[in-house]
Amino acid sequence: MARGRRVNSCGEKSKKLLMENAIELFSTYGYHQTKISDIVKSASLTQPTFYLYFQSKEILFNDLNKRFHNELTEIFSAYDINGKFGIDLIQESLTLMFNYFIENPNLTKIGFYEAEQSTAVKEMLVSELIHILNTQLKDSNVLKQVDTTILAESLIGSVERLTLTNLLTKKTSPEQLAKEICMIYFATELSLVQS
Incomplete structure (x- = not known):
């Protein structure tokens, strides 16, 4: 203060x-x-x-980036995973994140794209995803064929691009975008569940 x-x-x-x-x-x-x-x-x-x-424009900018990082971290730490498993957990996690992005589009543009600290945010998201993949989908066909880190980084790369081109432009809803990303990355798992 x-x-x-x-x-x-x-x-x-x-x-x-x-x-x-x-x-x-x-x-x-x-x-x-x-x-x-x-x-x-x-x-x-x-x-x-x-x-x-x-004290400076830089300090204000850094404060905004810390706010973005902290709020995004809070979403994942406060999220109750009880009753959510596998792809449903990933889809719901993506939906929560996308809802935050939609509610804070300008802060998202700064914290997820503009700032040097955006790399740390994306690394945190990759770590969260790796944890979910290793605990929830460790026996999946996808992870038997693909390195978990490469999958997580690819997924976050898709999130980064599709947030900019589809979510922030309001071409796609948070729920629909999360669902489509999961369908792309986990189609074989989803087809097994539906069979």
Whole structure:
């Protein structure tokens, strides 16, 4: 909290306004093209107000990326897997993630595509997927033929591309996109379950 301001004070509202406008500008113009003056002008605030809360544009950008990473991590750690197994678990995990992306499209553009830290986010997602694959689908036909890490990285690569081209453009719903990705990667498993 900045310089002794109370929670819910006008200052907290200013900080939130700066962050919301920064998310919009960073996602539209990128980090390098967005200036502090653009952020404060968009928020109808002053540069001294900006410096009450953030030492620099870089710190603000890093804070937004930490927020994206933490919220995405929270989705997976809070997710109750009871009663979910195998491909259903993967599909539901993807749906939860896609719903978060849809609810936070500009933050997703920053945290999943724009930032250097996006690599760490994708590595975390690959690790989560490897864990699910190794615990839930270890005996599957797919994993008997393909390396788990390659499968997980391919899946996250598909998520990355399809989020940009289909999800954020609203061509596909989160549920439908998750279902189609699972059908592509686990078609043989799904056909066995349906038989």
